[in-house]
Each structure stands twice: as C-alpha cells, then as structure tokens.
Amino acid sequence: MKRLPHLFRSPEAIAGALILALLAAMALAAPLLFPGDPQAIAGPALLPPFQDWSLPLGTDRLGRDVLAELFHGARTSLAVGLAAAAAALLIGALVGTLAGFAGGLVDEVLMRITDAFQTVPSFLLALAFVSIVGPSLGVVVAAIALSAWTGPARVARAEVLSIRERDYVAGARVIGMHPLEIAFREVLPNALPPVLALSSVIVAAAILTEAALSFLGLGDPNRVTWGGMIAEGRTVLRTAPFLSIVPGVALVLTVLGVYLAGEGVVESTAMRRSLS
Amino acid sequence: MSLLTVSNLAKRYDSGGKPFAAVDDLSFEINPAETLALAGPSGSGKSTIARLVLRLIQPDAGRIDFEGSDFLALTGAALRARRARLQMVFQDPLAAFNPRATVARVLDDPLRIHGIASRAERPRRVAALLERVGLNAGLAARAIHEISGGQRQRVAIARAIATKPSLIVLDEAVSALDVSVRGQILELLIDLQRQERIAYLFISHDLGVIRAVAHRVVLLDAGRIAESGDARAVIANPQSAIGKALVAAAPRLTRNRP
Ligand SMILES: Nc1ncnc2c1ncn2[C@@H]1O[C@H](COP(=O)(O)OP(=O)(O)O)[C@@H](O)[C@H]1O
Ligand SMILES: [Mg+2]
Numbered sequence: 349m350k351r352l353p354h355l356f357r358s359p360e361a362i363a364g365a366l367i368l369a370l371l372a373a374m375a376l377a378a379p380l381l382f383p384g385d386p387q388a389i390a391g392p393a394l395l396p397p398f399q400d401w402s403l404p405l406g407t408d409r410l411g412r413d414v415l416a417e418l419f420h421g422a423r424t425s426l427a428v429g430l431a432a433a434a435a436a437l438l439i440g441a442l443v444g445t446l447a448g449f450a451g452g453l454v455d456e457v458l459m460r461i462t463d464a465f466q467t468v469p470s471f472l473l474a475l476a477f478v479s480i481v482g483p484s485l486g487v488v489v490a491a492i493a494l495s496a497w498t499g500p501a502r503v504a505r506a507e508v509l510s511i512r513e514r515d516y517v518a519g520a521r522v523i524g525m526h527p528l529e530i531a532f533r534e535v536l537p538n539a540l541p542p543v544l545a546l547s548s549v550i551v552a553a554a555i556l557t558e559a560a561l562s563f564l565g566l567g568d569p570n571r572v573t574w575g576g577m578i579a580e581g582r583t584v585l586r587t588a589p590f591l592s593i594v595p596g597v598a599l600v601l602t603v604l605g606v607y608l609a610g611e612g613v614v615e616s617t618a619m620r621r622s623l624s
Numbered sequence: 625m626s627l628l629t630v631s632n633l634a635k636r637y638d639s640g641g642k643p644f645a646a647v648d649d650l651s652f653e654i655n656p657a658e659t660l661a662l663a664g665p666s667g668s669g670k671s672t673i674a675r676l677v678l679r680l681i682q683p684d685a686g687r688i689d690f691e692g693s694d695f696l697a698l699t700g701a702a703l704r705a706r707r708a709r710l711q712m713v714f715q716d717p718l719a720a721f722n723p724r725a726t727v728a729r730v731l732d733d734p735l736r737i738h739g740i741a742s743r744a745e746r747p748r749r750v751a752a753l754l755e756r757v758g759l760n761a762g763l764a765a766r767a768i769h770e771i772s773g774g775q776r777q778r779v780a781i782a783r784a785i786a787t788k789p790s791l792i793v794l795d796e797a798v799s800a801l802d803v804s805v806r807g808q809i810l811e812l813l814i815d816l817q818r819q820e821r822i823a824y825l826f827i828s829h830d831l832g833v834i835r836a837v838a839h840r841v842v843l844l845d846a847g848r849i850a851e852s853g854d855a856r857a858v859i860a861n862p863q864s865a866i867g868k869a870l871v872a873a874a875p876r877l878t879r880n881r882p
Pocket of ligand 2: 670671672
C-alpha cells in the first residue's frame with residue numbers, strides 16, 4: 349500500500365484511478381442503493397432523464413429505472429471484465445510457461461494451439477462459444493477468456509525462454525527440484541511482470557467484448573448489462589437517444605479508466621525498475 | 625576407487641553452421657576428498673565440462689561414472705535423487721539464486737526436496753548450515769539481494785553442502801570475489817573438504833588460486849587436455865605451450881596451499 353501514491357503520479361493515471369474507484373463504488377453500492385430487481389418496472393415507460401427525481405435518469409421502453417440499471421450494469425461489466433481477464437492471464441501464463449520451459453514437442457504443440465486460437469478473430473470465437481454453450485455469466489467469462497489468453501501466453505513464453513537460461517534455473521536443477529516446480533515456482537513468478545502489464549488492455553477488451561455479446565443478445569439474460577441496455581435503447585434511438593447514450597458513455601469511461609490506470613501502473617513499475 | 629570417472633567425453637556446438645568441439649575426447653578422474661582443478665583460457669571448455677558433469681547438458685559421446693555407477697544412465701526421479709551427491713557453486717552468486725528468494729528458502733529447498741529433515745526441523749538445519757559456513761543464523765530471514773557478495777557465496781556453499789554431497793563442482797566460484805574475501809572462501813572450502821571429505825572439481829583461470837587449493841590440475845586447450853598432473857609441479861614447470869602461456873600470464877604465484 350505504501351507504493352500506491354507514486355503508482356499514480358501522472359494526471360492520466362490519477363484520472364484513470366478515479367474513474368475506476370467511482371466504478372467500483374457504483375458496483376459495490378448497487379444492491380444498497382437499488383435493492384430489488386433492477387429489471388422490475390419502476391414507473392411509466394420512456395420517462396426522459398431529469399424529470400422525476402425519484403427516477404433521475406428516467407426509464408426505458410418497459411419503464412425500468414435507468415439509473416438502477418446503470419449501477420447494476422457496472423457490477424456485471426466489472427465482474428465479467430475482471431474475471432475474464434484474470435482467467436485469460438492465468439491460462440496464458442500457464443500455457444506460455446509450460447511451452448517456454450519444456451521446449452521441444454510440448455512447445456511446438458502448445459504454440460500451434462495458440463496460433464490456431466489467434467487466427468480466429470477473438471470476438472467470433474467468443475460469439476461462437478456462447479451461441480453453442482448458451483448464455484450465462486460463467487460461459488460469457490469463459491468465452492472472453494478463451495479469446496484473450498493467447499497474447500499473455502506469447503509474452504510469458506518469450507520471457508520464460510530468456511529466464512530458463514539463467515544460472516539460478518540450472519541451480520534449481522542441480523539441487524534436484526522437479527521440473528514442474530522449477531517452471532511454476534522459480535520461473536513463472538519472475539516472468540509475470542510483462543504479462544501483467546497486459547492486464548489493462550485485456551480487462552478493457554473483456555469489458556467491451558462482454559458489452560458486444562450482450563448487445564447481440566448473448567449476455568446472461570438474468571443480469572443487467574450495459575451492452576444489453578444499449579441494444580434495448582437502439583429500437584427507440586430516434587425518440588429516446590439517452591437510453592443508448594447513458595450506458596454507452598459509461599462503457600467508454602470505464603474502458604478509458606482501466607486503460608489509463610493500467611498505463612500508469614506499468615509506467616511507474618518501469619520507472620522503478622530502471623531506477624533500481 | 626575413483627569417485628568420478630569421465631571417459632572420452634565429447635560435446636559439439638554449432639558455430640555459424642559448422643560444428644566445433646567444445647569438449648573433445650576428454651578423460652579424467654577425481655578421487656574422494658580430492659581437489660582436481662580445471663584450468664585453461666577463456667573458451668577452452670571449462671564451463672561446458674562442468675555442465676556435462678552435472679547433467680545440465682547432454683554429451684555427444686563418452687561416459688561418466690559417479691560413485692561407482694553410470695551417471696548418464698540416470699533419468700527422471702532417479703537422477704534428481706542422485707543429484708544430492710553432486711552439487712555446484714556458480715561464479716556469480718547473485719545470478720545463481722532466484723532474485724525473489726530469501727536465504728532461508730534457498731537453504732530450505734534442498735532439505736525439503738531430498739527429505740533430509742522434517743518441516744519442523746528444517747529451520748534449525750538452515751541455521752546450522754549458515755553457522756557451518758561462518759554466517760550468522762539471523763541472516764536466514766534476509767533476501768538474497770540484501771546480503772554482500774561474499775556472504776552470498778557462503779550461502780551458495782551452504783546450499784551445496786546441505787545434501788551432504790561427495791563432489792562439488794565450483795565454476796570460477798571465487799573469481800568474482802575481491803581478494804580478501806576470496807582467501808576466506810578458499811579456507812572455508814579447504815576446511816569443509818577436511819571435515820566432510822568432499823571432493824572438488826575446481827574450475828578457475830587463476831593458477832595462483834589453483835596452486836593454493838588443488839591437489840591435481842588439468843590444463844585445457846580448445847576442449848582437449850594439454851597437460852595434467854600434480855598441481856604444484858605442473859604450475860612450477862609447465863610442459864605444454866598453453867601451460868607456459870598460462871603461467872606467464874598469471875600474476876605473482878606466491879601463495880602456497882595453506
Ligand atoms: N550453448 C552453446 N552454444 C554454442 N556454443 C557454446 C555454447 N556454450 C559454450 N559454447 C562454446 O563452447 C566453447 C567453450 O565454452 P565454455 O565451456 O563456456 O568455455 P570456458 O568456460 O572455458 O570459458 C566456447 O567457444 C563457447 O563459445
Ligand atoms: Mg566459463
């Protein structure tokens with residue numbers, strides 16, 4: 349925690365961190381401020397924003413509270429984005445470490461699989477996966493992770509390839525350590541920094557993918573999502589544009605916040621590294 | 625009977641497409657509690673020999689017998705178990721440890737891996753190892769990068785003796801240390817050899833150091849043995865061209881084996 353202040357030194361990073369903090373607060377406060385089902389009807393349909401102060405952002409086509417939906421949507425977006433990114437980083441780090449450390453046939457096979465995943469456009473992959481397995485939160489997370497792990501895998505492999513030639517890896521072999529322990533306990537933790545540097549981009553992409561899937565009606569139908577809200581609003585885009593604009597702006601800000609904060613962290617760690 | 629017998633060992637590498645022999649038809653042996661020095665100019669194959677003997681790389685030809693059995697025949701778990709008996713100390717003690725490690729972890733690993741002591745007993749063993757190499761047991765909690773180079777090399781030696789090996793390969797293990805620390809480390813090594821009957825394959829380009837610690841010496845030239853014999857005799861009166869060149873290049877050869 350002592351590091352936190354100088355993690356966010358640049359104004360961009362501070363802006364990013366503030367947006368993320370706001371978003372996290374929204375996600376955490378959603379069930380407190382808007383208990384009950386955000387998908388329940390709360391008032392007259394298509395109430396414009398700033399008319400009725402009990403419904404500050406108005407209502408949608410079915411009379412649902414837009415502000416409540418926005419808060420609950422933040423929950424879904426963040427949860428899916430973080431879970432999918434964490435899963436993608438984990439899978440990528442494991443696959444990349446195994447491939448780079450084992451070398452030979454294992455490397456060949458794992459990297460061909462990585463190639464195969466990478467040649468399919470990632471959104472199509474997620475789309476296909478959800479349409480086959482069926483939309484639920486877990487499946488959406490898995491689909492996004494499946495389409496995003498290849499980048500971390502490549503970065504991890506490259507890093508492991510250079511680390512495995514170091515003396516300390518030879519030293520671990522000399523004391524009789526099992527190869528899997530060497531790979532995952534000695535090598536992987538030291539290969540992580542450049543992999544984790546990808547996390548902001550991956551979280552941002554995961555949030556966008558989730559929104560896109562929901563927009564196409566492939567999100568979890570029992571959850572409010574920003575993508576789903578945009579899709580809902582699209583049918584009345586001319587008469588009630590705010591229904592698409594509000595979640596759209598939220599989405600853009602979120603992705604921006606994640607990206608800026610992530611860049612700030614990467615920059616300050618790079619700075620700390622070059623200082624030491 | 626010799627502890628380690630290397631017979632007709634060969635290792636080739638590719639350099640720009642054409643193969644060359646880093647180690648060529650090499651044979652030597654080491655007896656229990658003996659120090660055999662490997663000397664030779666840079667690139668003569670010393671580190672390659674160390675890595676071959678430690679089974680870190682595979683030879684192209686030859687045979688290695690260690691403690692009376694075919695060391696090259698061992699694989700997997702059997703090889704890992706046997707590694708307890710054959711340890712190594714590297715030149716750069718900082719590069720030789722995981723940058724995230726603490727002293728305690730570095731010494732705990734071999735004890736755990738080879739089941740030498742129970743989890744509850746290991747901290748005491750770690751402390752004893754530190755004291756055995758002349759370090760304060762309180763150092764255990766420190767990170768590897770926090771201690772001095774000389775302390776680090778002592779930790780490396782403690783790690784190497786943790787599994788009670790019969791042979792330790794030291795690849796330029798004192799070359800990176802400054803002179804006063806170097807003398808202390810050499811004395812520690814000699815003391816350990818006397819007490820525990822450990823043999824050393826002592827790799828160095830420094831004939832002064834070799835004369836101080838080695839019983840016998842093998843002089844290498846381009847992966848082949850140029851000359852070998854009693855360390856002091858060879859250094860006092862080298863016969864081969866490479867031996868003469870190494871002696872001529874050495875700074876004052878004044879120290880004797882203590
Ligand atoms: N992995 C490798 N690939 C190609 N050539 C190598 C490799 N390792 C060592 N060599 C070459 O083998 C020769 C012997 O190297 P080395 O054993 O490190 O010598 P020394 O330790 O005596 O300085 C050198 O010419 C070196 O360039
Ligand atoms: Mg060398």
